[in-house]
Amino acid sequence: MKKLLVVDDEEEICDFLKTFFEEREFEVQTANSGIQALDSVQAVNPQVVLLDVHMPGMDGMSVLRQIKLRFPLVKVIMVTAIETQEKIEEAMRLGADNYITKPLSLEYLEKDVQEKIGLLTGNV
Amino acid sequence: MIVGLALFLTGLAILWTLSALSAHRFVSPWVSRPVFILLLMTVICLLLYKPLDIAVTQLFKNYFNRKKTFRQMTLMNLAEELALVLDLQELANLIVNSFGEVLQLKTVALVVPSRMRSDFEIASAFGWNVSDYRKVRIPDKSALVSLVRKNGPHVQVRERAVRMLSWQDANKLTQDFDALRAGWVIPLYVKDELTGLIAFSSFVPDASFDEADFQFFREFSRSVAKCIYNALSVQELKIANDELQDIQSQLIQSTKIKAIEQLATGIAHEIHNPLTIISGKAQVLLLKKDRSALDQQVEEVLKTIVKQTKRAADITRKLLMFSQGSGAPKESLKLEQILEDTIALVSYQTSLDGIEVTKSIGGGIPQFYANVHELREVFLNLILNAVQSIGSQGRIHVEMSYQAPDEIISIQISDTGPGIDQEHIDKLFNPFFTTRHDAVGLGLFVTKQIVHRYGGSIRVESQKGSGSLFTVRFPYSEASKPMAPREEAVSMTLFPEG
Numbered sequence: 001m002k003k004l005l006v007v008d009d010e011e012e013i014c015d016f017l018k019t020f021f022e023e024r025e026f027e028v029q030t031a032n033s034g035i036q037a038l039d040s041v042q043a044v045n046p047q048v049v050l051l052d053v054h055m056p057g058m059d060g061m062s063v064l065r066q067i068k069l070r071f072p073l074v075k076v077i078m079v080t081a082i083e084t085q086e087k088i089e090e091a092m093r094l095g096a097d098n099y100i101t102k103p104l105s106l107e108y109l110e111k112d113v114q115e116k117i118g119l120l121t122g123n124v
Numbered sequence: 125m126i127v128g129l130a131l132f133l134t135g136l137a138i139l140w141t142l143s144a145l146s147a148h149r150f151v152s153p154w155v156s157r158p159v160f161i162l163l164l165m166t167v168i169c170l171l172l173y174k175p176l177d178i179a180v181t182q183l184f185k186n187y188f189n190r191k192k193t194f195r196q197m198t199l200m201n202l203a204e205e206l207a208l209v210l211d212l213q214e215l216a217n218l219i220v221n222s223f224g225e226v227l228q229l230k231t232v233a234l235v236v237p238s239r240m241r242s243d244f245e246i247a248s249a250f251g252w253n254v255s256d257y258r259k260v261r262i263p264d265k266s267a268l269v270s271l272v273r274k275n276g277p278h279v280q281v282r283e284r285a286v287r288m289l290s291w292q293d294a295n296k297l298t299q300d301f302d303a304l305r306a307g308w309v310i311p312l313y314v315k316d317e318l319t320g321l322i323a324f325s326s327f328v329p330d331a332s333f334d335e336a337d338f339q340f341f342r343e344f345s346r347s348v349a350k351c352i353y354n355a356l357s358v359q360e361l362k363i364a365n366d367e368l369q370d371i372q373s374q375l376i377q378s379t380k381i382k383a384i385e386q387l388a389t390g391i392a393h394e395i396h397n398p399l400t401i402i403s404g405k406a407q408v409l410l411l412k413k414d415r416s417a418l419d420q421q422v423e424e425v426l427k428t429i430v431k432q433t434k435r436a437a438d439i440t441r442k443l444l445m446f447s448q449g450s451g452a453p454k455e456s457l458k459l460e461q462i463l464e465d466t467i468a469l470v471s472y473q474t475s476l477d478g479i480e481v482t483k484s485i486g487g488g489i490p491q492f493y494a495n496v497h498e499l500r501e502v503f504l505n506l507i508l509n510a511v512q513s514i515g516s517q518g519r520i521h522v523e524m525s526y527q528a529p530d531e532i533i534s535i536q537i538s539d540t541g542p543g544i545d546q547e548h549i550d551k552l553f554n555p556f557f558t559t560r561h562d563a564v565g566l567g568l569f570v571t572k573q574i575v576h577r578y579g580g581s582i583r584v585e586s587q588k589g590s591g592s593l594f595t596v597r598f599p600y601s602e603a604s605k606p607m608a609p610r611e612e613a614v615s616m617t618l619f620p621e622g
Contacts, residue, residue, distance in 0.1 A: 010400075013400055016404040016408050019408050020404075020407075054393060081396035081397065103399045103400040104403070
């Protein structure tokens, strides 16, 4: 089973992504904060995490650092409203696997997530 | 000489009269003796020579002096009126032309300190070609200026000044006099400050001016110097005022940009989330595996929702594109490829509108280190601007070339549209300026900001009725040298076009 964790403080965003990926036979967990996200990663052990950068409290970058430290095999795709060189470089340095901007293209996102899972299981 | 001649003639007349008288008998015979006549003539000559000489000299002097005084009066009157002229150029023209014409000189040049005060230049000249005198520069440390500074307000006479120096110094001074085509130089002093020089030459090489003339020149220079001092001050004030205005408008512009930056960043954060939700939910339905459930009409509506949310997001993205500054991610780019892709992108639209797009791309264009979105934005905005300007039926020509000696990548986009009103040209690159009711007015503004970010320039040439030409020049400098492309492309097209 392909497992995906969606992290965004906007519940509606988590909802439609859950619907979308569940229809594509993913097991989808959602989290609305950084702390919740770390708990879920530990509990669910997803292959891919879609991680919002701007969140109140613990932001996406801190969550990314923790995930990569504790669960290095988990692929993390950063999602943000603003794309800047510094943010991208920071994310890449912390080990992010991609960096995409809102609004999302679900076709592109699906392709990217499938690709990351393929890489993980060696089925590219 | 003249007096002598006159006396001689007078003597002859007397001789003749006496000879005639001697013929009569009632005149005593000794009168007719030549010795007596000679004696008489000598006495007359001795007595009358001096008064007559003085009288005749005075007569000549009076005649010439009246003429001279009249000229001097004219010039002094002019000097008084000049005080009202505050424009340096106008003042300089008046001085050289009047001085030259009234004194019937060959050349007159008015020399004033240059703007940087490091040397002197000719503000206006009489008897010169404009192109000749514009080139003349007399350094502050030159022999002539040093001499003038040493000797104060005295008129400098070339021959006299040169004679008093060693041959090396004389040579340098001669060069300065030659540069000004002058035989005489009148310094213009206000108190101890040298505000300029009047350099002139006469038609007769050895024309001499006497002490009285020099006295007049000094008086004239005192009046003129003050006028020039005032005009120079006014000019400086004007320049300072212009600079201040420039800085002010830059400040206003940067304040405006700062405000838009804050607005854009805020909007991007706050608006992109709801847009993501609207567009995301529509996409979930559109990309449903079970498509049969979707009504044709609903599908159209969903597509419109996705398209319009992208449009809304693009507006903030455009605003962000310049507010991000150097923060936008960069990579090594083939500009010609981006340009061709952009032309391909608009080709459907242009073919519908009957617009022919031609291109000529030169060889040897180096890779450019930049943000792909930004460069695409520049080309797209300029081409779309041309398309919208033409409306329908016309031609757009796109040209890209690399000027190797200057290391400049140049892009020119010309159209056969109706051209731009002169009054609109200055505002063309302002934010939210548009002449179309359906446009936001950010395209060219963003384009300019992006071009400037890469150290480039953008220029528009247009005349009403004869199309427009936009020229973008990117300097291919060290700052834009190509680097290894990133392994993973993080930039992507969010939605397929259309």
